[in-house]
Amino acid sequence: MRTHNDFLQVIPMIRFFRSALLRAVCVLAFATPALANVDIQHWTAANGARVYFVESHVLPILDVQVDFDAGAARDPGGLSGLAGMTHGLLDSGAGGLDEDALAEKLSDLGARLSGSADNDRAGLSLRTLASAREREGALALMRTVLTAPEFPATVLEREKARAIASLREADTKPDQIGAKRFAKALYGDHPYGRSATVESIAAITRDDVLAHYRRHYVASRAVVSIVGDVTREQAEAIALQLTGDLPAGEPLPPIADVTMPKAATERIAHPANQSHIFVGQPVSRRGDPDFFPLQVGNYILGGGGFVSRLTKEVREKRGYAYSVYSYFSPQRQPGPFQIGLQTQRAQAADALKVVDETLATFIANGPTADELKAAKRNLVDGFSLRLDSNRKLLDSLATIGFYGLPLDWLNKFQERVEAVTAAQVKEAFQRRLSADHMVRVIVAGD
Helix, strand or coil: CCCHHHHCCCCCCHHHHHHHHHHHHHHHHHHHHHHCCCCCEEEECCCCCEEEEEECCCCCEEEEEEEECCCHHHCCCCCCCHHHHHHHCCCCEECCEEHHHHHHHHHHHCCEEEEEECCCCEEEEEEEECCHHHHHHHHHHHHHHHHCECCCHHHHHHHHHHHHHHHHHHCCCHHHHHHHHHHHHHHCCCHHHCCCCHHHHHHCCHHHHHHHHHHHCCHHHCEEEEEECCCHHHHHHHHHHHHCCCCCCCCCCCCCCCCCCCCEEEEECCCCCEEEEEEEEEEEECCCCCHHHHHHHHHHHHHCHHHCHHHHHHHHCCCCCCCEEEEECCECCCEEEEEEEEEEHHHHHHHHHHHHHHHHHHHHHCCCHHHHHHHHHHHHHHHHHHHCCHHHHHHHHHHHHHHCCCCCHHHHHHHHHHHCCHHHHHHHHHHHCCCCCCEEEEECCC
């Protein structure tokens, strides 16, 4: 399958960055404090596209992202992988230009066009210099790719063959086998539980790709995120330029609710020397009111690297694994809470027992005062690093826009972390994590 990395056309932009770099050095010391108060402007364009804009003249660069409700959760039954294939083929030919011609034009402009797709959304992003020639040329190409893709049949067959070869290889690797089975164990037949297969990719036709594109890449469900060296008036024009030729589109049915799984342990035979262990359950949506207590608590449990409880218990005290982690991944429907580690297969049962005991102790007792203080300090102090570039700010802005999070979400982040109490962490973990729904998948643990 074609990936977003294939989409990248990276050109050094040396001439322009010489002057840009000098400006950046001069303003660097002032850039981070400015991000402590991110002014997000939001409006809905006449065609229904929702627009989120942060005006920043610190660097002569423009970052733009356009997302659609076109992720894997919209794959029809039997065609898992269609959303990713459609997204990956957007640049395979558009507006009379083949993929080589598109790449060459991007190269000439020194622009970078990329994209990403996940369960919920699929979209394209552009980084270009803000100078008129480069900005206008790059935006015109992005508009062409978004609004006039051609999906050549020969490229589709090539990408299907590549995807099938990749799937066959992945189906031999314990980590990727485990990830697929873990998703299936958590979500069953829900769209979040489906994965592309050799059969589903082989079944995709060009008509399927066209139908997916025409239904999902529409103006009324476009979310346009813009960060950089343009004015509000220019941002309004850019949003219309990129989405103005898209059809309005029809409302989509909601993604089905997630049914909580029953607790179970699945063991998958594999000749690997290391057991791959996955533990978790569906927990949180984007905008979840428990977001901050769960995130602060998870930092203490398994998200804080070497200072986390799981690392201390599993790695430092017993040497069962080099690394062990946990995280919450909010999505439109409840995304997973997951603990993961690899260990020698002979000690997989002992390692899993330590994981279970550590999780159970944390749920029962919550964090200590010292753990809570250290976790909040690290999350608050590290927050600015998540916004120290236009690219990172664009990622956060696109998430806020797509999921309809409050416009002050970034500005209130540190304050809300600081407000979390030990009692809130304990209560949230007890209410949201249940032994009745915790599933375990162990590859090479037989």
